[in-house]
Amino acid sequence: MDQPDRAKIKVDPDKWVDEYGDYLFRYALSRLRDDNAAEEVVQETFLAGVRFQDRYTGEGAERAWLLGILKRKLIDHVRRRARYDRDGSYEGSNDPSEKMFDQNGNWKTGAFPTLTPDNQVESKEVWDVVRGCLNHLPQGQADVFVLSVMEEMSSEEICKELGITQSNLWVRLHRARLSLAQCVGARWFENEGVPQHAR
Amino acid sequence: MPDDRKTSELISQSLSGDLTTAQDEDLQQSVADSREANQFQNLSRLIQDSLSDVAHRTAEGDPAFCEGLTSEAKQRLRDSVRIETLRRSSDGSVNQVDSTLSGTLDEESALTSNDESESRQMTSRFLVQRELGSGALGVVWLARDEKLKRSVALKEMSAEAAEYPRAWHRFCREAEITGYLEHPNVVPLYQFGNDPQTGRPFYAMRFVGKRTLAEAIVEYHERLATGEDASMSLHKLLSAFLGVCQAVAYAHSKGVIHRDLKPENVALDSFGQVIVLDWGLARLTDEFEAGNLLSGDGVLADSSFEQTMAGEVIGTPLYMAPEQASGDQDHVDERTDVYGLGAILFAMLTGSAPHATQSHDDGSVVDMKELLRRVAENATPDPAEHRADIPAGLVSICKQALSFRQHLRYQTATELADAVERWMAGRSRRRELYGSMQSEGRELRTNLLSFIRNLERNTRFMSSLPPIQGIIDAMSPDRQVEDVNTWRQRLAVIFGGLLQTNSDFSAVSYCRVEGDQFREVVRLERGQADAASVRSVPASRLRSDAMTECLQATMDRHPDDVSTSILNRCSSGGRDSERGFLVSTVPVFDEQTEEPFGFVMLESCLTHVVEDFLQNRLQNAKRVYVLNDKCEVLLHMKQDSNQACDVKCHDFGELCSQWANVRPELRMRGEYVDEQTHAIYATRVSIDRDESALAIVLLAEDLPTIIAEN
Numbered sequence A: 001m002d003q004p005d006r007a008k009i010k011v012d013p014d015k016w017v018d019e020y021g022d023y024l025f026r027y028a029l030s031r032l033r034d035d036n037a038a039e040e041v042v043q044e045t046f047l048a049g050v051r052f053q054d055r056y057t058g059e060g061a062e063r064a065w066l067l068g069i070l071k072r073k074l075i076d077h078v079r080r081r082a083r084y085d086r087d088g089s090y091e092g093s094n095d096p097s098e099k100m101f102d103q104n105g106n107w108k109t110g111a112f113p114t115l116t117p118d119n120q121v122e123s124k125e126v127w128d129v130v131r132g133c134l135n136h137l138p139q140g141q142a143d144v145f146v147l148s149v150m151e152e153m154s155s156e157e158i159c160k161e162l163g164i165t166q167s168n169l170w171v172r173l174h175r176a177r178l179s180l181a182q183c184v185g186a187r188w189f190e191n192e193g194v195p196q197h198a199r
Numbered sequence B: 001m002p003d004d005r006k007t008s009e010l011i012s013q014s015l016s017g018d019l020t021t022a023q024d025e026d027l028q029q030s031v032a033d034s035r036e037a038n039q040f041q042n043l044s045r046l047i048q049d050s051l052s053d054v055a056h057r058t059a060e061g062d063p064a065f066c067e068g069l070t071s072e073a074k075q076r077l078r079d080s081v082r083i084e085t086l087r088r089s090s091d092g093s094v095n096q097v098d099s100t101l102s103g104t105l106d107e108e109s110a111l112t113s114n115d116e117s118e119s120r121q122m123t124s125r126f127l128v129q130r131e132l133g134s135g136a137l138g139v140v141w142l143a144r145d146e147k148l149k150r151s152v153a154l155k156e157m158s159a160e161a162a163e164y165p166r167a168w169h170r171f172c173r174e175a176e177i178t179g180y181l182e183h184p185n186v187v188p189l190y191q192f193g194n195d196p197q198t199g200r201p202f203y204a205m206r207f208v209g210k211r212t213l214a215e216a217i218v219e220y221h222e223r224l225a226t227g228e229d230a231s232m233s234l235h236k237l238l239s240a241f242l243g244v245c246q247a248v249a250y251a252h253s254k255g256v257i258h259r260d261l262k263p264e265n266v267a268l269d270s271f272g273q274v275i276v277l278d279w280g281l282a283r284l285t286d287e288f289e290a291g292n293l294l295s296g297d298g299v300l301a302d303s304s305f306e307q308t309m310a311g312e313v314i315g316t317p318l319y320m321a322p323e324q325a326s327g328d329q330d331h332v333d334e335r336t337d338v339y340g341l342g343a344i345l346f347a348m349l350t351g352s353a354p355h356a357t358q359s360h361d362d363g364s365v366v367d368m369k370e371l372l373r374r375v376a377e378n379a380t381p382d383p384a385e386h387r388a389d390i391p392a393g394l395v396s397i398c399k400q401a402l403s404f405r406q407h408l409r410y411q412t413a414t415e416l417a418d419a420v421e422r423w424m425a426g427r428s429r430r431r432e433l434y435g436s437m438q439s440e441g442r443e444l445r446t447n448l449l450s451f452i453r454n455l456e457r458n459t460r461f462m463s464s465l466p467p468i469q470g471i472i473d474a475m476s477p478d479r480q481v482e483d484v485n486t487w488r489q490r491l492a493v494i495f496g497g498l499l500q501t502n503s504d505f506s507a508v509s510y511c512r513v514e515g516d517q518f519r520e521v522v523r524l525e526r527g528q529a530d531a532a533s534v535r536s537v538p539a540s541r542l543r544s545d546a547m548t549e550c551l552q553a554t555m556d557r558h559p560d561d562v563s564t565s566i567l568n569r570c571s572s573g574g575r576d577s578e579r580g581f582l583v584s585t586v587p588v589f590d591e592q593t594e595e596p597f598g599f600v601m602l603e604s605c606l607t608h609v610v611e612d613f614l615q616n617r618l619q620n621a622k623r624v625y626v627l628n629d630k631c632e633v634l635l636h637m638k639q640d641s642n643q644a645c646d647v648k649c650h651d652f653g654e655l656c657s658q659w660a661n662v663r664p665e666l667r668m669r670g671e672y673v674d675e676q677t678h679a680i681y682a683t684r685v686s687i688d689r690d691e692s693a694l695a696i697v698l699l700a701e702d703l704p705t706i707i708a709e710n
Helices: A013-032 A035-051 A062-083 A123-135 A139-149 A155-162 A166-190 B004-016 B021-033 B035-060 B071-088 B114-123 B165-180 B213-225 B231-253 B286-290 B334-350 B368-377 B392-401 B413-463 B466-475 B484-501 B549-555 B606-614 B659-669
Strands: B126-134 B138-145 B150-157 B189-194 B201-206 B266-268 B274-276 B505-514 B517-526 B534-536 B544-546 B563-567 B581-589 B596-605 B623-627 B633-638 B671-673 B680-687 B692-699
Touching: A013 A035, A013 A062, A013 B035, A013 B071, A035 A062, A035 B071, A035 B165, A062 A139, A062 A155, A123 A139, A123 A166, A123 B035, A139 A155, A139 A166, A139 B035, A155 A166, A166 B004, A166 B035, B004 B021, B004 B035, B021 B035, B071 B165, B126 B150, B138 B201, B150 B165, B165 B189, B165 B201, B213 B231, B213 B266, B213 B334, B231 B266, B231 B274, B231 B334, B231 B413, B334 B392, B334 B413, B392 B413, B413 B484, B413 B505, B413 B563, B413 B581, B413 B596, B413 B606, B413 B680, B413 B692, B466 B484, B466 B505, B484 B505, B484 B517, B484 B534, B517 B596, B549 B563, B549 B581, B549 B596, B563 B680, B563 B692, B581 B606, B596 B606, B606 B623, B606 B633, B659 B671, B659 B680
Parallel strands: none
Antiparallel strands: B126 B138, B138 B150, B150 B201, B189 B201, B266 B274, B505 B517, B505 B596, B517 B534, B517 B544, B563 B581, B581 B596, B623 B633, B623 B692, B671 B680, B680 B692
C-alpha cells in the first residue's frame, strides 16, 4: 500500500471556500450563534490553513484537518468575546433561580409547563427552539454550555481556556440549564404552530 | 430529602455525569415526588440531547441545522484566501506588499525586480510618496496622481486588517459613504478600487494637508497661556466649527450619522477650508438603509476594529455620548453627533476632551470598561469648571449640546450651528461696543493727564507771582517795604481770578512753614453751597496745622518743582470732604536768603473733574470707577447718571472678581484689554512722575460675576 509522501502532499486553498466553506461555517454557526462571528472564525481557519499548510501531513481528510483548526479558533473566539462581555461576574448577577424558587427554596407554581415535549419530536424542531433560547442567555452562560455539551470539553479544559474557576463554571452551567429549560418549555407550548404531536 | 433548589442542582449535576450513588437515589426520589423537578429533568435532557445531536450531525456535515454561507461571504473568503496565498507565494516573504500602489517607496518594494517595478510605475496611476498616517483599517499615503499631475491622499487597507472580513466591509463602506457625501466640508473622493495584485481595496481623495483641528486647538490654548491676544484664533476656531456642523448636518440629511466626531477627524487646510474625515464608523439611518443605496449592513460594529473595545460600543470614549458609551445602539441618532459636536466645542474652549478628567484616577489611567461606565452614567461636563474666562454664552451652548439626555440637546447640527453663529454675531457687536468703551477710557485718561499738567502749571505760575515774594519781604522785619496785608490782598485778587476762570479748581492757598507747622497766609476757595462763588478766607479763619508727610516732601523739593498727590479727603484748612482730591503743591523760597519759606497749594475735586469730562459722553461703559494706588474707590459713576454715586465699598477687589487678573496687567502694561469677555477695560494715569497713579476702570455690563455690589 502506498504511503503518502509528505514532501509531495499539496493542499489547494483555492478550493477550500467552495468545498468546505459551508461545512465549517455551519459548524461554527451552530456553536457561536452569530453569522459574523462564524464567518470570521472560518476566515481565520482558512488563513491559518494557508500559513501552516506545510504542517498538513495528509493523514486524514483535508476537511478534518481544517475542522481541527476551526475548533481551536472557536475557543479563541469565545475567549476573546468573553473579555469584552459586559455582563461582568456571573456569581452575582443573571441568576434565573430567583424567578423559579421561593424564599424557602421550593419551586414556584408554574415554573415549567405541565407537559414535556415528546421524546420522539424532530431534533430540528427542538434545535430551532433551543437556538432561539440560547440567544436570550447571557453570552458567558451560553458559551460554556455549548463548549460543555456540544464540544464535549471537560470542565478542566473549559476553566483553563476561559480562565474561570470550577465553581464559576458550575454556576454558569446550572443557570444555563435552568434558563434554557424554562425558555424552551414556555416557547414550546406557548408559541403558535406548536407541533401537534408534541402535545 | 433535599429541597427543590438542591434537587435542581442535583439534576444539573446528573446531566454533567458526576453524581454519587447516594445522590442519585435522593434525586430519583425527589423527581418522583415533584412535578417541577420532573419537568426540569425532562426538559434539560431534551435540550442536552438535542444539542449533542446537532453537534454530531453538524460535524458530519448535515446541512439541516444551520444555513450556509451567503454568496457575498464566500466571495470575501475567497478574496482573503487568495491574498494570503499570494503573500505566501514566490519567496514566501509575507512582507512583499503594496507593489502596485507604492512603486518606489519602501524597502519591501525594493526587493522586487526592476522590470516589475518599471511596469508597475507605467500602469499605476498613483505614485506613493510618503506615509501620512495609519489607523486600524489602513494606511494613508501622500501620493502623486500621474494622470492629473496633482497630489492626492491615498488610503489603502492594511494587510493586517485585510484578514478580517468585517474590516473589508467597513473599509469599502467608508469609501462608499465618503463618496456619497458630496459637500464642501466632506473630503472629495477621486477613485475607489482594488489593488490588482494584492486585491486589497484603496481609495484616493483630495489631499487636505496634515493639520487637524486638534492641533489648532493646542495652538490656541498655548497662545492663551502666554497671554497673547487669542481672540482671532477663537473666532477662526468657531468658524471652523460651523463648517464641521454644516458637514454633519448635510450627512444627516443624507441619512448618515458620523458617530466618531472629534478634533482629530477634522482637517484644516491652509486656506481655511474645513474637512470632516473618517466616516469609517458612520451608521446609516433605517430610512436610508431601506433605500438600499449602499451595500451591506447598517451598523458597522466590529470589536476587532474599534477605537473602543467593549461590546458594541463604537467611537472614541473621550468624546463619546452617553448612549454610545452604554452600547445602546438603538438610541444612537443625529443627536449623538450633536453631542460629538458639543464635545469638539468643549475641546476648543477648554483645551481638553470632555471626558478627559474621567479617564484618570489619582494620576493612573482607568481601564476602558470603567471609562465607558463613567461616560454612560455621569452628568454633563461643564466647560466653565476648566476655565473661568470662557464667555458665558459659549458655556451655555456647549452645555446644551452635551446634555446627558438626548431630548435636552440641540435636536439638529444646524440648530447648534445657528446658536454659535448668533453668539459670534453678538460678540462682533459686543466687540464693537467694547472698542468704543476703550476709546472712552482712553479719552478720559488723556483728559485727566492734561488736567493734572494744567493744575501743576498753574500751581507753578502762582508760586512765581510778585506778591509771593512781597509777602515774604513784608513778613521780614529787616526789609519791610509795604504792609503785609497789602500784599495779601494783591495775592488774593490773583488767586480769586484763577478760581473764577478755572471752575475745576476748588481752592488755592499760600502757606508759611515754621518748624513742623504750616500756617495759611492767603486762601481762596470755592463756596461749598454755591460753586460759582469764590471767597477769600478771612485772616481770623486761616488755619494753622501740623505738616503732613506729603507737605514735608514738598518742602524738600527744589523751587518750581511741583508735586501732585491724590487725597481721599482734603485735609487742608479743616474743610474735609469725602470725595477724592487732586492736590498740587510747590515750595516757595525766599529770594533774598534762598531759604525755604512755605508752599503754594492748588486743590481740585476729582469728582467735579471727572463729572465734567464724562458729562453726556459715557455712551458705552455701564460704569466707571476711579481708584487710587491702593485700589480704593475714589469715584464711581453710572452710565445713566451724570453724577458720581456714593462709594459704598472702598476696596475694588471686593467688587470685581476679575480684578485679580487685571491689576498685575495694569501695573506692567499700563492698560488692561479684556479680549476674552469684553467686559472690563482699565487704564493707568501716572501722577507725579509715576510715583503714584490713578486707575480708571470701565465696565461694559453690570454682570453679577463682575459686580458683586449693585
